[in-house]
Amino acid sequence: MSFGLYIHFPCCSKICPYCDFYVLRESEAKRAALLPYYEKELKLLSEKRPELFSQKLETIYFGGGTPSLLGPEQLAGLLELTKSHFDVSADAETSLEANPNDLLGDKPNAFHQLGINRLSIGVQSLNDAELKTLGREHSAKQAENAIRNIKKSGLQNLNIDLIFGVPGQTVASWRQTLEQAIKWQPAHISTYSLTIEERTTFYKLQQTGKLQLPLDELCQEMYLTGVEFLEQGDYKQYEISNFSRPGSESRHNRNYWQRKSYLGLGPSAHSFFKNQRWANVRSLPIYQRKLDVGELPLDLKETIDTKKALEEALLLGLRQKEGICLENLKKEFEYDLEKEKRELLDELTAQNFTLKENGRLRLTPLGFYVSDRIIAELFP
Ligand code: SF4
Numbered sequence: 001m002s003f004g005l006y007i008h009f010p011c012c013s014k015i016c017p018y019c020d021f022y023v024l025r026e027s028e029a030k031r032a033a034l035l036p037y038y039e040k041e042l043k044l045l046s047e048k049r050p051e052l053f054s055q056k057l058e059t060i061y062f063g064g065g066t067p068s069l070l071g072p073e074q075l076a077g078l079l080e081l082t083k084s085h086f087d088v089s090a091d092a093e094t095s096l097e098a099n100p101n102d103l104l105g106d107k108p109n110a111f112h113q114l115g116i117n118r119l120s121i122g123v124q125s126l127n128d129a130e131l132k133t134l135g136r137e138h139s140a141k142q143a144e145n146a147i148r149n150i151k152k153s154g155l156q157n158l159n160i161d162l163i164f165g166v167p168g169q170t171v172a173s174w175r176q177t178l179e180q181a182i183k184w185q186p187a188h189i190s191t192y193s194l195t196i197e198e199r200t201t202f203y204k205l206q207q208t209g210k211l212q213l214p215l216d217e218l219c220q221e222m223y224l225t226g227v228e229f230l231e232q233g234d235y236k237q238y239e240i241s242n243f244s245r246p247g248s249e250s251r252h253n254r255n256y257w258q259r260k261s262y263l264g265l266g267p268s269a270h271s272f273f274k275n276q277r278w279a280n281v282r283s284l285p286i287y288q289r290k291l292d293v294g295e296l297p298l299d300l301k302e303t304i305d306t307k308k309a310l311e312e313a314l315l316l317g318l319r320q321k322e323g324i325c326l327e328n329l330k331k332e333f334e335y336d337l338e339k340e341k342r343e344l345l346d347e348l349t350a351q352n353f354t355l356k357e358n359g360r361l362r363l364t365p366l367g368f369y370v371s372d373r374i375i376a377e378l379f380p
């Protein structure tokens with residue numbers, strides 16, 4: 001069984017105004033004080049859920065937050081901790097999310113030596129005005145220098161995160177960012193639409209009329225431009241927001257979409273094992289307090305029944321370019337999607353949102369752009 005480990009490091013040097021993750025701006029001392037809690041959590045889990053530890057670990061993902069704020073010694077400690085609890089596959093994909101400014105010195109080299117074999121870099125844009133709007137701390141030049149520095153370290157498996165739909169962004173400036181990004185020849189590119197979530201500064205600004213987002217038609221054009229441009233540049237789309245060179249898909253994220261098991265550590269981290277999903281509390285103090293008294297820092301726990309599992313299989317299947325195998329759906333869930341949703345599927349196909357190919361139903365690029373709407377229609 002494929003099994004992944006996600007470690008959420010919630011600290012950032014600055015909180016971006018659009019960020020909805022559980023993140024904190026903490027001092028170096030507080031960041032260091034968090035590290036022993038991963039060990040406490042693993043120890044407690046190994047007592048209470050020993051079955052999790054008989055799994056071979058195929059992927060390890062340090063996400064956040066900004067785990068590139070960790071020093072090499074701190075990261076080495078976390079990797080050692082992982083190895084002491086799990087049988088880690090020799091070819092495990094070991095990813096770390098990073099901000100460009102953390103990658104200008106010796107860190108890429110040190111991280112690579114430790115066994116990090118994939119970096120996911122929050123470049124977001126290569127236009128300085130857009131980076132400023134997004135509240136990012138780096139410039140386009142610094143991002144470029146970081147990439148050059150990483151390449152010197154020999155670490156080849158890079159993902160570049162980019163954002164479209166930024167206030168003030170145009171299709172031309174988005175295209176320039178994409179053109180520049182593919183010149184670096186990263187193995188993987190993710191393009192995310194800027195979405196305004198309730199807990200963010202951007203939400204407050206939008207509510208008070210101080211933030212003007214590009215019109216939806218413009219965002220759609222940017223998305224479709226990105227898909228076309230990247231596909232022409234030899235990046236194959238395999239998920240709504242993800243493009244890779246052949247064989248460089250994110251194994252860790254793909255496991256999520258294929259409903260494979262994973263364990264999440266750290267505040268707000270989610271886990272999925274067998275038919276259970278659970279999430280840790282979204283609060284560092286409560287996370288620490290619970291672990292201090294020998295309690296798992298759980299916030300919610302859900303058993304996935306057949307109906308929910310079917311919904312997940314449809315929802316996650318449609319996120320992926322390969323879509324859903326209609327026969328498998330019948331075998332696994334005794335559910336005939338075409339029979340149940342015939343009228344709706346006919347409509348979606350007529351609107352060029354879905355297509356059926358070789359027994360699979362999948363979304364078109366236009367369908368991906370409106371996937372939230374399609375999914376809401378499929379599961380009212
Ligand atoms: S650096 Fe990333 S995780 Fe941190 S606040 Fe910004 S977007 Fe969120």
